Amino acid sequence: MKWRIRTMLTKRLAACAAQVTPAGVVCDVGTDHAYLPAELLQSGRCTRAVATDIHAGPLEAARRTLTEAGVLEQAELFLCDGLEQVQPAGITDVVIAGMGGETIVHILENCPWRRQVHLILQPMTKIPDLRLWLAQQGFGWSEQVVQEGKKFYVILSARHTGTVRTLSPLEQEIGCVDWQSESVRRYAGWKQQRFQKLAQQLEQAGRAEAADWAALAQAIQEKL
Ligand SMILES: C[S@@+](CC[C@H](N)C(=O)[O-])C[C@H]1O[C@@H](n2cnc3c(N)ncnc32)[C@H](O)[C@@H]1O
Incomplete structure:
Protein backbone atom coordinates (compact mmCIF):
# COMPACT_ATOMS: atom_id res chain seq x y z
CA MET A 1 0.00 0.00 0.00
CA LYS A 2 1.27 3.46 -0.90
CA TRP A 3 1.37 5.93 1.96
CA ARG A 4 1.79 9.65 2.20
CA ILE A 5 5.04 10.98 3.61
CA ARG A 6 3.68 14.50 3.96
CA THR A 7 2.82 14.05 7.63
CA MET A 8 6.42 13.00 8.31
CA LEU A 9 8.01 16.21 7.02
CA THR A 10 8.89 18.47 9.89
CA LYS A 11 8.28 22.19 9.49
CA ARG A 12 12.03 22.57 8.80
CA LEU A 13 12.09 19.96 6.00
CA ALA A 14 8.76 21.18 4.61
CA ALA A 15 10.28 24.68 4.32
CA CYS A 16 13.26 23.21 2.41
CA ALA A 17 10.89 21.22 0.14
CA ALA A 18 8.87 24.36 -0.59
CA GLN A 19 11.99 26.00 -2.07
CA VAL A 20 12.55 23.25 -4.65
CA THR A 21 11.83 24.25 -8.27
CA PRO A 22 8.41 22.96 -9.38
CA ALA A 23 8.78 20.14 -11.94
CA GLY A 24 12.50 20.10 -11.15
CA VAL A 25 14.95 17.35 -10.27
CA VAL A 26 16.16 17.44 -6.68
CA CYS A 27 19.37 16.06 -5.24
CA ASP A 28 19.14 15.57 -1.47
CA VAL A 29 22.59 15.26 0.09
CA GLY A 30 22.73 13.52 3.48
CA THR A 31 19.24 12.23 2.84
CA ASP A 32 19.05 9.88 5.84
CA HIS A 33 15.44 8.53 5.65
CA ALA A 34 14.81 10.27 2.30
CA TYR A 35 11.66 11.90 3.65
CA LEU A 36 12.31 15.03 1.58
CA PRO A 37 12.72 13.35 -1.84
CA ALA A 38 9.91 10.90 -1.08
CA GLU A 39 7.52 13.77 -0.39
CA LEU A 40 8.68 15.74 -3.45
CA LEU A 41 8.18 12.72 -5.72
CA GLN A 42 4.87 11.65 -4.20
CA SER A 43 3.41 15.12 -4.44
CA GLY A 44 4.55 15.36 -8.07
CA ARG A 45 6.60 18.49 -7.41
CA CYS A 46 9.68 16.63 -8.70
CA THR A 47 9.83 14.21 -11.59
CA ARG A 48 13.08 12.60 -10.51
CA ALA A 49 15.22 12.65 -7.38
CA VAL A 50 18.79 11.82 -6.45
CA ALA A 51 19.65 11.04 -2.84
CA THR A 52 23.08 10.55 -1.32
CA ASP A 53 24.40 9.61 2.08
CA ILE A 54 27.88 8.91 3.36
CA HIS A 55 26.68 6.03 5.57
CA ALA A 56 25.14 2.73 4.45
CA GLY A 57 22.53 2.57 7.26
CA PRO A 58 20.80 5.85 6.38
CA LEU A 59 20.91 4.98 2.68
CA GLU A 60 19.15 1.67 3.41
CA ALA A 61 16.53 3.59 5.38
CA ALA A 62 16.19 5.92 2.37
CA ARG A 63 15.60 2.96 0.05
CA ARG A 64 12.92 1.61 2.41
CA THR A 65 11.10 4.94 2.58
CA LEU A 66 11.16 5.40 -1.20
CA THR A 67 10.00 1.80 -1.74
CA GLU A 68 7.13 2.13 0.73
CA ALA A 69 6.16 5.45 -0.84
CA GLY A 70 6.05 3.76 -4.26
CA VAL A 71 8.55 6.17 -5.85
CA LEU A 72 11.81 4.18 -5.85
CA GLU A 73 11.79 3.97 -9.66
CA GLN A 74 12.02 7.75 -9.90
CA ALA A 75 15.01 7.91 -7.53
CA GLU A 76 18.73 7.22 -7.72
CA LEU A 77 20.67 6.51 -4.54
CA PHE A 78 24.40 6.99 -4.02
CA LEU A 79 26.58 5.96 -1.09
CA CYS A 80 29.18 8.72 -1.20
CA ASP A 81 30.64 11.82 0.39
CA GLY A 82 28.43 14.72 -0.63
CA LEU A 83 27.95 14.93 -4.40
CA GLU A 84 31.08 12.96 -5.34
CA GLN A 85 29.28 10.31 -7.44
CA VAL A 86 26.46 12.46 -8.73
CA GLN A 87 26.26 13.54 -12.38
CA PRO A 88 24.69 17.00 -12.70
CA ALA A 89 22.59 16.34 -15.82
CA GLY A 90 19.05 17.57 -15.24
CA ILE A 91 19.47 18.43 -11.57
CA THR A 92 17.83 21.77 -10.77
CA ASP A 93 18.13 21.89 -6.97
CA VAL A 94 20.59 20.58 -4.40
CA VAL A 95 19.36 20.35 -0.81
CA ILE A 96 21.91 19.97 2.00
CA ALA A 97 20.04 20.01 5.29
CA GLY A 98 20.68 19.06 8.89
CA MET A 99 24.48 19.24 8.69
CA GLY A 100 27.17 21.51 10.08
CA GLY A 101 28.16 24.58 8.07
CA GLU A 102 31.69 23.25 7.68
CA THR A 103 30.42 19.97 6.20
CA ILE A 104 28.21 21.90 3.77
CA VAL A 105 31.22 23.99 2.66
CA HIS A 106 33.29 20.80 2.27
CA ILE A 107 30.57 19.21 0.12
CA LEU A 108 30.17 22.28 -2.09
CA GLU A 109 33.92 22.84 -2.45
CA ASN A 110 34.23 19.33 -3.84
CA CYS A 111 31.42 19.79 -6.34
CA PRO A 112 32.61 21.31 -9.64
CA TRP A 113 29.02 22.02 -10.83
CA ARG A 114 27.87 23.90 -7.69
CA ARG A 115 27.45 27.14 -9.67
CA GLN A 116 24.90 25.59 -12.07
CA VAL A 117 22.14 24.75 -9.62
CA HIS A 118 19.85 26.24 -7.02
CA LEU A 119 21.23 25.48 -3.55
CA ILE A 120 18.92 25.00 -0.56
CA LEU A 121 21.08 24.90 2.54
CA GLN A 122 19.99 24.32 6.12
CA PRO A 123 23.09 24.41 8.34
CA MET A 124 22.92 23.40 12.01
CA THR A 125 26.18 25.09 13.07
CA LYS A 126 28.87 27.49 11.80
CA ILE A 127 26.28 29.46 9.81
CA PRO A 128 28.42 32.66 9.66
CA ASP A 129 31.28 30.64 8.11
CA LEU A 130 28.93 29.26 5.46
CA ARG A 131 27.61 32.77 4.65
CA LEU A 132 31.15 34.08 4.34
CA TRP A 133 32.12 31.25 2.00
CA LEU A 134 29.04 31.81 -0.20
CA ALA A 135 29.75 35.56 -0.43
CA GLN A 136 33.41 34.93 -1.32
CA GLN A 137 32.40 32.38 -3.96
CA GLY A 138 30.05 34.81 -5.70
CA PHE A 139 26.73 33.36 -4.54
CA GLY A 140 23.71 35.51 -3.81
CA VAL A 164 31.81 38.51 -4.81
CA ARG A 165 30.95 40.68 -1.83
CA THR A 166 31.87 41.37 1.75
CA LEU A 167 29.42 40.90 4.60
CA SER A 168 28.84 43.20 7.55
CA PRO A 169 29.08 41.57 11.00
CA LEU A 170 25.26 41.73 11.14
CA GLU A 171 24.90 39.97 7.78
CA GLN A 172 27.42 37.36 8.86
CA GLU A 173 25.78 36.58 12.20
CA ILE A 174 22.05 37.06 11.48
CA GLY A 175 22.05 36.77 7.72
CA CYS A 176 20.47 38.40 4.71
CA VAL A 177 17.00 38.29 6.20
CA ASP A 178 13.65 40.00 5.93
CA TRP A 179 13.49 41.96 9.17
CA GLN A 180 9.70 42.23 8.87
CA SER A 181 9.31 38.47 9.24
CA GLU A 182 7.98 37.42 12.66
CA SER A 183 10.22 34.35 12.92
CA VAL A 184 13.30 36.40 11.91
CA ARG A 185 12.50 38.94 14.62
CA ARG A 186 12.12 36.20 17.26
CA TYR A 187 15.39 34.58 16.11
CA ALA A 188 17.26 37.90 16.05
CA GLY A 189 15.91 38.77 19.52
CA TRP A 190 17.19 35.46 20.85
CA LYS A 191 20.59 36.00 19.22
CA GLN A 192 20.73 39.56 20.53
CA GLN A 193 20.38 38.30 24.11
CA ARG A 194 23.09 35.68 23.55
CA PHE A 195 25.51 38.26 22.10
CA GLN A 196 24.81 40.70 24.93
CA LYS A 197 25.52 38.00 27.53
CA LEU A 198 28.69 36.98 25.71
CA ALA A 199 29.85 40.61 25.58
CA GLN A 200 29.33 40.91 29.35
CA GLN A 201 31.25 37.69 30.04
CA LEU A 202 34.14 38.78 27.80
CA GLU A 203 34.22 42.20 29.38
CA GLN A 204 34.43 40.65 32.85
CA ALA A 205 37.33 38.53 31.61
CA GLY A 206 39.04 41.68 30.29
CA ARG A 207 38.88 40.51 26.67
CA ALA A 208 39.00 43.08 23.87
CA GLU A 209 36.45 41.23 21.67
CA ALA A 210 33.75 42.22 24.16
CA ALA A 211 33.25 45.47 22.26
CA ASP A 212 32.59 43.65 18.94
CA TRP A 213 29.86 41.50 20.46
CA ALA A 214 28.33 44.46 22.29
CA ALA A 215 28.27 46.40 18.99
CA LEU A 216 26.59 43.47 17.25
CA ALA A 217 23.95 43.21 20.00
CA GLN A 218 23.34 46.93 19.61
CA ALA A 219 23.06 46.67 15.81
CA ILE A 220 20.41 43.95 16.19
CA GLN A 221 18.57 46.01 18.80
CA GLU A 222 18.36 48.88 16.31
CA LYS A 223 16.79 46.59 13.69
CA LEU A 224 14.12 45.23 16.03
C1 LIG B 1 21.19 14.77 10.81
S1 LIG B 1 20.99 13.87 9.33
C2 LIG B 1 20.01 14.98 8.37
C3 LIG B 1 19.06 14.24 7.51
C4 LIG B 1 18.19 15.13 6.61
N1 LIG B 1 18.97 15.76 5.59
C5 LIG B 1 17.48 16.16 7.44
O1 LIG B 1 17.78 17.34 7.32
O2 LIG B 1 16.60 15.78 8.23
C6 LIG B 1 22.58 14.01 8.54
C7 LIG B 1 22.77 12.97 7.46
O3 LIG B 1 23.84 13.40 6.63
C8 LIG B 1 24.70 12.32 6.38
N2 LIG B 1 26.01 12.91 6.06
C9 LIG B 1 26.91 13.49 6.90
N3 LIG B 1 27.98 13.93 6.24
C10 LIG B 1 27.77 13.63 4.93
C11 LIG B 1 28.51 13.82 3.74
N4 LIG B 1 29.71 14.40 3.75
N5 LIG B 1 27.97 13.39 2.57
C12 LIG B 1 26.77 12.78 2.53
N6 LIG B 1 26.02 12.56 3.64
C13 LIG B 1 26.50 12.98 4.82
C14 LIG B 1 24.64 11.47 7.64
O4 LIG B 1 25.02 10.14 7.40
C15 LIG B 1 23.15 11.62 8.02
O5 LIG B 1 22.37 10.61 7.42
Whole structure:
Protein backbone atom coordinates (compact mmCIF):
# COMPACT_ATOMS: atom_id res chain seq x y z
CA MET A 1 0.00 0.00 0.00
CA LYS A 2 1.27 3.46 -0.90
CA TRP A 3 1.37 5.93 1.96
CA ARG A 4 1.79 9.65 2.20
CA ILE A 5 5.04 10.98 3.61
CA ARG A 6 3.68 14.50 3.96
CA THR A 7 2.82 14.05 7.63
CA MET A 8 6.42 13.00 8.31
CA LEU A 9 8.01 16.21 7.02
CA THR A 10 8.89 18.47 9.89
CA LYS A 11 8.28 22.19 9.49
CA ARG A 12 12.03 22.57 8.80
CA LEU A 13 12.09 19.96 6.00
CA ALA A 14 8.76 21.18 4.61
CA ALA A 15 10.28 24.68 4.32
CA CYS A 16 13.26 23.21 2.41
CA ALA A 17 10.89 21.22 0.14
CA ALA A 18 8.87 24.36 -0.59
CA GLN A 19 11.99 26.00 -2.07
CA VAL A 20 12.55 23.25 -4.65
CA THR A 21 11.83 24.25 -8.27
CA PRO A 22 8.41 22.96 -9.38
CA ALA A 23 8.78 20.14 -11.94
CA GLY A 24 12.50 20.10 -11.15
CA VAL A 25 14.95 17.35 -10.27
CA VAL A 26 16.16 17.44 -6.68
CA CYS A 27 19.37 16.06 -5.24
CA ASP A 28 19.14 15.57 -1.47
CA VAL A 29 22.59 15.26 0.09
CA GLY A 30 22.73 13.52 3.48
CA THR A 31 19.24 12.23 2.84
CA ASP A 32 19.05 9.88 5.84
CA HIS A 33 15.44 8.53 5.65
CA ALA A 34 14.81 10.27 2.30
CA TYR A 35 11.66 11.90 3.65
CA LEU A 36 12.31 15.03 1.58
CA PRO A 37 12.72 13.35 -1.84
CA ALA A 38 9.91 10.90 -1.08
CA GLU A 39 7.52 13.77 -0.39
CA LEU A 40 8.68 15.74 -3.45
CA LEU A 41 8.18 12.72 -5.72
CA GLN A 42 4.87 11.65 -4.20
CA SER A 43 3.41 15.12 -4.44
CA GLY A 44 4.55 15.36 -8.07
CA ARG A 45 6.60 18.49 -7.41
CA CYS A 46 9.68 16.63 -8.70
CA THR A 47 9.83 14.21 -11.59
CA ARG A 48 13.08 12.60 -10.51
CA ALA A 49 15.22 12.65 -7.38
CA VAL A 50 18.79 11.82 -6.45
CA ALA A 51 19.65 11.04 -2.84
CA THR A 52 23.08 10.55 -1.32
CA ASP A 53 24.40 9.61 2.08
CA ILE A 54 27.88 8.91 3.36
CA HIS A 55 26.68 6.03 5.57
CA ALA A 56 25.14 2.73 4.45
CA GLY A 57 22.53 2.57 7.26
CA PRO A 58 20.80 5.85 6.38
CA LEU A 59 20.91 4.98 2.68
CA GLU A 60 19.15 1.67 3.41
CA ALA A 61 16.53 3.59 5.38
CA ALA A 62 16.19 5.92 2.37
CA ARG A 63 15.60 2.96 0.05
CA ARG A 64 12.92 1.61 2.41
CA THR A 65 11.10 4.94 2.58
CA LEU A 66 11.16 5.40 -1.20
CA THR A 67 10.00 1.80 -1.74
CA GLU A 68 7.13 2.13 0.73
CA ALA A 69 6.16 5.45 -0.84
CA GLY A 70 6.05 3.76 -4.26
CA VAL A 71 8.55 6.17 -5.85
CA LEU A 72 11.81 4.18 -5.85
CA GLU A 73 11.79 3.97 -9.66
CA GLN A 74 12.02 7.75 -9.90
CA ALA A 75 15.01 7.91 -7.53
CA GLU A 76 18.73 7.22 -7.72
CA LEU A 77 20.67 6.51 -4.54
CA PHE A 78 24.40 6.99 -4.02
CA LEU A 79 26.58 5.96 -1.09
CA CYS A 80 29.18 8.72 -1.20
CA ASP A 81 30.64 11.82 0.39
CA GLY A 82 28.43 14.72 -0.63
CA LEU A 83 27.95 14.93 -4.40
CA GLU A 84 31.08 12.96 -5.34
CA GLN A 85 29.28 10.31 -7.44
CA VAL A 86 26.46 12.46 -8.73
CA GLN A 87 26.26 13.54 -12.38
CA PRO A 88 24.69 17.00 -12.70
CA ALA A 89 22.59 16.34 -15.82
CA GLY A 90 19.05 17.57 -15.24
CA ILE A 91 19.47 18.43 -11.57
CA THR A 92 17.83 21.77 -10.77
CA ASP A 93 18.13 21.89 -6.97
CA VAL A 94 20.59 20.58 -4.40
CA VAL A 95 19.36 20.35 -0.81
CA ILE A 96 21.91 19.97 2.00
CA ALA A 97 20.04 20.01 5.29
CA GLY A 98 20.68 19.06 8.89
CA MET A 99 24.48 19.24 8.69
CA GLY A 100 27.17 21.51 10.08
CA GLY A 101 28.16 24.58 8.07
CA GLU A 102 31.69 23.25 7.68
CA THR A 103 30.42 19.97 6.20
CA ILE A 104 28.21 21.90 3.77
CA VAL A 105 31.22 23.99 2.66
CA HIS A 106 33.29 20.80 2.27
CA ILE A 107 30.57 19.21 0.12
CA LEU A 108 30.17 22.28 -2.09
CA GLU A 109 33.92 22.84 -2.45
CA ASN A 110 34.23 19.33 -3.84
CA CYS A 111 31.42 19.79 -6.34
CA PRO A 112 32.61 21.31 -9.64
CA TRP A 113 29.02 22.02 -10.83
CA ARG A 114 27.87 23.90 -7.69
CA ARG A 115 27.45 27.14 -9.67
CA GLN A 116 24.90 25.59 -12.07
CA VAL A 117 22.14 24.75 -9.62
CA HIS A 118 19.85 26.24 -7.02
CA LEU A 119 21.23 25.48 -3.55
CA ILE A 120 18.92 25.00 -0.56
CA LEU A 121 21.08 24.90 2.54
CA GLN A 122 19.99 24.32 6.12
CA PRO A 123 23.09 24.41 8.34
CA MET A 124 22.92 23.40 12.01
CA THR A 125 26.18 25.09 13.07
CA LYS A 126 28.87 27.49 11.80
CA ILE A 127 26.28 29.46 9.81
CA PRO A 128 28.42 32.66 9.66
CA ASP A 129 31.28 30.64 8.11
CA LEU A 130 28.93 29.26 5.46
CA ARG A 131 27.61 32.77 4.65
CA LEU A 132 31.15 34.08 4.34
CA TRP A 133 32.12 31.25 2.00
CA LEU A 134 29.04 31.81 -0.20
CA ALA A 135 29.75 35.56 -0.43
CA GLN A 136 33.41 34.93 -1.32
CA GLN A 137 32.40 32.38 -3.96
CA GLY A 138 30.05 34.81 -5.70
CA PHE A 139 26.73 33.36 -4.54
CA GLY A 140 23.71 35.51 -3.81
CA TRP A 141 21.01 34.22 -1.47
CA SER A 142 17.93 34.89 0.61
CA GLU A 143 17.23 33.39 4.00
CA GLN A 144 14.28 32.35 6.06
CA VAL A 145 13.99 31.29 9.68
CA VAL A 146 11.74 28.43 10.72
CA GLN A 147 10.85 27.85 14.35
CA GLU A 148 10.02 24.41 15.73
CA GLY A 149 9.23 24.67 19.43
CA LYS A 150 12.15 26.52 20.99
CA LYS A 151 14.53 25.77 18.12
CA PHE A 152 15.27 28.05 15.19
CA TYR A 153 16.43 26.78 11.81
CA VAL A 154 17.94 28.96 9.10
CA ILE A 155 17.37 28.04 5.44
CA LEU A 156 19.42 29.66 2.68
CA SER A 157 18.27 29.70 -0.92
CA ALA A 158 21.40 30.44 -2.99
CA ARG A 159 22.37 30.86 -6.62
CA HIS A 160 25.67 31.77 -8.22
CA THR A 161 25.63 35.34 -9.51
CA GLY A 162 29.37 35.88 -9.91
CA THR A 163 29.31 38.90 -7.62
CA VAL A 164 31.81 38.51 -4.81
CA ARG A 165 30.95 40.68 -1.83
CA THR A 166 31.87 41.37 1.75
CA LEU A 167 29.42 40.90 4.60
CA SER A 168 28.84 43.20 7.55
CA PRO A 169 29.08 41.57 11.00
CA LEU A 170 25.26 41.73 11.14
CA GLU A 171 24.90 39.97 7.78
CA GLN A 172 27.42 37.36 8.86
CA GLU A 173 25.78 36.58 12.20
CA ILE A 174 22.05 37.06 11.48
CA GLY A 175 22.05 36.77 7.72
CA CYS A 176 20.47 38.40 4.71
CA VAL A 177 17.00 38.29 6.20
CA ASP A 178 13.65 40.00 5.93
CA TRP A 179 13.49 41.96 9.17
CA GLN A 180 9.70 42.23 8.87
CA SER A 181 9.31 38.47 9.24
CA GLU A 182 7.98 37.42 12.66
CA SER A 183 10.22 34.35 12.92
CA VAL A 184 13.30 36.40 11.91
CA ARG A 185 12.50 38.94 14.62
CA ARG A 186 12.12 36.20 17.26
CA TYR A 187 15.39 34.58 16.11
CA ALA A 188 17.26 37.90 16.05
CA GLY A 189 15.91 38.77 19.52
CA TRP A 190 17.19 35.46 20.85
CA LYS A 191 20.59 36.00 19.22
CA GLN A 192 20.73 39.56 20.53
CA GLN A 193 20.38 38.30 24.11
CA ARG A 194 23.09 35.68 23.55
CA PHE A 195 25.51 38.26 22.10
CA GLN A 196 24.81 40.70 24.93
CA LYS A 197 25.52 38.00 27.53
CA LEU A 198 28.69 36.98 25.71
CA ALA A 199 29.85 40.61 25.58
CA GLN A 200 29.33 40.91 29.35
CA GLN A 201 31.25 37.69 30.04
CA LEU A 202 34.14 38.78 27.80
CA GLU A 203 34.22 42.20 29.38
CA GLN A 204 34.43 40.65 32.85
CA ALA A 205 37.33 38.53 31.61
CA GLY A 206 39.04 41.68 30.29
CA ARG A 207 38.88 40.51 26.67
CA ALA A 208 39.00 43.08 23.87
CA GLU A 209 36.45 41.23 21.67
CA ALA A 210 33.75 42.22 24.16
CA ALA A 211 33.25 45.47 22.26
CA ASP A 212 32.59 43.65 18.94
CA TRP A 213 29.86 41.50 20.46
CA ALA A 214 28.33 44.46 22.29
CA ALA A 215 28.27 46.40 18.99
CA LEU A 216 26.59 43.47 17.25
CA ALA A 217 23.95 43.21 20.00
CA GLN A 218 23.34 46.93 19.61
CA ALA A 219 23.06 46.67 15.81
CA ILE A 220 20.41 43.95 16.19
CA GLN A 221 18.57 46.01 18.80
CA GLU A 222 18.36 48.88 16.31
CA LYS A 223 16.79 46.59 13.69
CA LEU A 224 14.12 45.23 16.03
C1 LIG B 1 21.19 14.77 10.81
S1 LIG B 1 20.99 13.87 9.33
C2 LIG B 1 20.01 14.98 8.37
C3 LIG B 1 19.06 14.24 7.51
C4 LIG B 1 18.19 15.13 6.61
N1 LIG B 1 18.97 15.76 5.59
C5 LIG B 1 17.48 16.16 7.44
O1 LIG B 1 17.78 17.34 7.32
O2 LIG B 1 16.60 15.78 8.23
C6 LIG B 1 22.58 14.01 8.54
C7 LIG B 1 22.77 12.97 7.46
O3 LIG B 1 23.84 13.40 6.63
C8 LIG B 1 24.70 12.32 6.38
N2 LIG B 1 26.01 12.91 6.06
C9 LIG B 1 26.91 13.49 6.90
N3 LIG B 1 27.98 13.93 6.24
C10 LIG B 1 27.77 13.63 4.93
C11 LIG B 1 28.51 13.82 3.74
N4 LIG B 1 29.71 14.40 3.75
N5 LIG B 1 27.97 13.39 2.57
C12 LIG B 1 26.77 12.78 2.53
N6 LIG B 1 26.02 12.56 3.64
C13 LIG B 1 26.50 12.98 4.82
C14 LIG B 1 24.64 11.47 7.64
O4 LIG B 1 25.02 10.14 7.40
C15 LIG B 1 23.15 11.62 8.02
O5 LIG B 1 22.37 10.61 7.42
